[in-house]
Amino acid sequence: MPKYAELPAFREQNFITEADGDMLHREARALAIQRIEESARTEADFENVLYWWDKLDANRERKERDHETGRSTVPPEWGAYELYLSDSPSYDMILRRLMLAGNFLDIIFDHPETIHELVTDADLSKILKELKPHLKNMLYYLFLRDYSTLEYAESIRQSDRNIRGIRETALKKIRKLYGGILTxxxxxxxxxxxxxxYFLENGVRKKKEK
Structure with missing residues (x-):
């Protein structure tokens, strides 16, 4: 999350108002968090408090890791090959970039069984974690390793049609569960x-503009 990206959401929920006047971003954030904590009454309110603290902690920890490694996210100065600085990197290129930057978590969890560790949303991570092993394996190779359904089908000696059907069933299940969480x-x-x-309204992820 970019620095102080949470402020618009705080203003939208009236935790920061025009009556507060001008103040530094960090002061506005501290004031909003204080008001969120003080106004909490119901279970949902306290979940909102935890949500914001978790989000701010995750951002703080990311900045601390970047500071500790002392390296840029695309580090040509650390001997990265031009191949790994492509504008359209493959999954292996991305892992290589992370390794050169001193970030090893995604490499450690680069396995079908731990695919849930590769997403930042806690609810989505739980959904992926509870999938059956054969579904985790399929999602890992189709969406991370970029296998075609035919390539994956041949690797496990099944038909392309069968894999396509399983893929659609798995995606529908994930979308339904995640849609319920967003609702x-x-x-x-x-x-x-x-x-x-956008996902809640349309059932699909918004495509990035090129």
Whole structure:
């Protein structure tokens, strides 16, 4: 999350108002968090408090890791090959970049069984974690390793048609479960990103503009 990216959401929920006047971003954030904590009454309110603290902690920890490694995210000065600085990197290139930057978590969890560790959303991570092993394996190779359904089908000696069917069933299940979570967030006025709102309304992820 970019620095102080949470402020618009705080203003939208009236935790920061025009009556507060001009103040530094860090002061506005501290004031909003204080008001969120003080106004918490219901279970949903306290979940909102935890949501924001978790989000701010994740951002703080990321900045600390970047500071500790002392390296840029695309480090040509550390001897990265031009191949790994492509504008359209493959998954292996991305892992290589992370390794050169001193970030090894994605490399450690680069396995079908731990695919849930590769996403940042806790609810989505839980959904992936509870999938059956053969579904995790399929999602890993189709979406991370970029196998075609035919290539994956041949690797496990099944038909392309069968893999396509299993893929669609798995995606429908994930979308349904995640849609339910987003609906809960919306009904309880919990913060949501624009992409999450788009997914809830359309059932698919918003395509990035080229």
């Amino acid at each position: 809960y967030r919306q009904e309880n006025n919990l913060p949501m990103t624009l992409d999450e709102k």
